[in-house]
Amino acid sequence: MKRKSVTSRDVAKLAGVSQSAVSRSFSADAKVAEKTRKKVLEAARQLGYRPNSIARSLITRSSRTIAVVAYSLENPFYSVMLEKASRYFQQQGYHLQLFFAPSDNGFATVIDDIIRSQVEGVLMLAITMDSAQAEEVADFGIPFVVINRTVNFDGISQVGSDNYSGGYWAGHYLSSLGHRRIAYLAGLPDSSTDLQRQAGFLKGLADVGVDCYAMEVGNYRYADACHATRRLFANSTPPDALFCANDLMAIAAIDTLRHEFGLAVPDDVSVIGFDDIPMADWPSHSLTTLKQPVELMVLKATELLMAQINQIDINTEHIMLPVTPMLRNSTRRSARHPKENLEEVSDAHHPSAR
């Protein structure tokens, strides 16, 4: 049965105190006699009273809620991120509202909704937005952090990793292995991550005088990557190496190569991914990849958001974290470099304009 909601008034009456005494008893840092609080708590228990946090939010103007926006959880990279961020905020006494953005113009459709719901901050996971949208949000004055997507606007904080250098490393490394027909399996077209990884990759190749042999789009998705792989290898002289813009697609590519083309990885084709999702380390794929520091990314992003919310730091920041090559067994072993350098990839190769 639906129990009528019991208010602080009811508790006050039962406990024989004022309504505000009840309110005080439920706030941690308030001057209440221990005796009063005890009385109140007992009355509250009897009535099954729970403070109404909506009323509380209205008056304190703080909802203690953060919006998290994602466009899909197909990629474990983001579900891991979501879980980590979630636990962090929960621990800080915040609640998380989850928004899924539709794939087409995802941002525009959710932003209005988000603003209405009076969240105190917004965390975007790989949501592409243009500078006009960014400006709108910044202008609204709501703390905002974008993870894993660059937006051309200084007014909002961003944390991502060094996609360009990661791409550069992949191109360079694959060619150093002796490969000459090196292909690229692209992610979401026009996403900043894909643009940067691709640019770095192409430069890494170009710097040693190699051209990109072929390119197809996999939209960062497993199924699309399988199709892209088929297109890439339906050729009398197919690629002998493949850089995929994320791990999920790299795994799709490996599966397709092995089970549809009968090609061996890494013997026939070397494959490199990006992200270092948990599966990349599973022995079935043992994927050489560029590790993004998820833990650190989430930490930085959440800290940035909290700082803005608490007005500690009103400035926006653009944080770029280093990526680390993880050498595993999806790439041919190198004769020339018996022991590979697993240091973080430097950003020495960056074009100044990015």
Next chain:
Amino acid sequence: MKRKSVTSRDVAKLAGVSQSAVSRSFSADAKVAEKTRKKVLEAARQLGYRPNSIARSLITRSSRTIAVVAYSLENPFYSVMLEKASRYFQQQGYHLQLFFAPSDNGFATVIDDIIRSQVEGVLMLAITMDSAQAEEVADFGIPFVVINRTVNFDGISQVGSDNYSGGYWAGHYLSSLGHRRIAYLAGLPDSSTDLQRQAGFLKGLADVGVDCYAMEVGNYRYADACHATRRLFANSTPPDALFCANDLMAIAAIDTLRHEFGLAVPDDVSVIGFDDIPMADWPSHSLTTLKQPVELMVLKATELLMAQINQIDINTEHIMLPVTPMLRNSTRRSARHPKENLEEVSDAHHPSAR
């Protein structure tokens, strides 16, 4: 810069109307002259006004928020579920609050928080709760649906699938393949799903006079399942078949068997999982498993919740959906049954007491 929040009063002043006219202009079904509404909307636009949904919730006593509680997203089964449920509710104009339950007594620590936040309904994904907790919630009168976990209390709705029959099928099928050293890799101890799958499995074996050869616990997690597999197979006469309480563990087992023990699946060992997560169908594992109808489960659960919220149906329901064997290549091919029956598994074998 933090813009001072603009209220309906401000808009009213600018538009030269009363504050209630503004309120009406923003509610879809209200009698306002089209002309007035136009004036108001224009003023609102100028000021960048967005209705404060907290104030609205306070007065309408409806937060239009649903709490979703999960304990981990490591298993894609649940991230898929979360995403589907999320999109469904979003489409109905509801917001989702996400709660992660700590692994130890997860339920107790979040329930108070949930109740305070005035959500209109709660959806629990595989959270174990005892009957006392269930009663507390039911007594509170908040619409509540538990997915994939049985609780011994009629007062709250549940949707799950036929774990017992699925287990039964696995036991029966493995023995029909000629296996005689059939082991069980258990999920979370004392979770209803594990109890039911295990009971069905044991019965399926017993009915053809076979004993369970060995059993270890994998807690439904990849890493734990790797360890469990090592224990299971560190034996001079290891199992020749394995039923795992979920797909994630089955994949872990296959990886460990192939890459650490040098055993072939299915030639040396047949493996069956449970859930049918997307990865199960990837060619790298091609896992024979019992498909839970995720889509339908989410649909039923969300509908149940909405019905309760809208008072259409105040009764609680316990829905058990059928599971479907998905024959793939992680099990030895059957000589006797060249064409396997892929129908839903019947529940003819159920013990009456469950």
Next chain:
DNA sequence: CTGAAAGCGCTAACAC
């Protein structure tokens, strides 16, 4: 159709 007025349940001054 529109405005005035009365709260929703709570917190935060402010006196006592």
Next chain:
DNA sequence: GTGTTAGCGCTTTCAG
């Protein structure tokens, strides 16, 4: 310490 008094920003009667 404790009670009293104002609201938070909105929806919703209720007269006009």
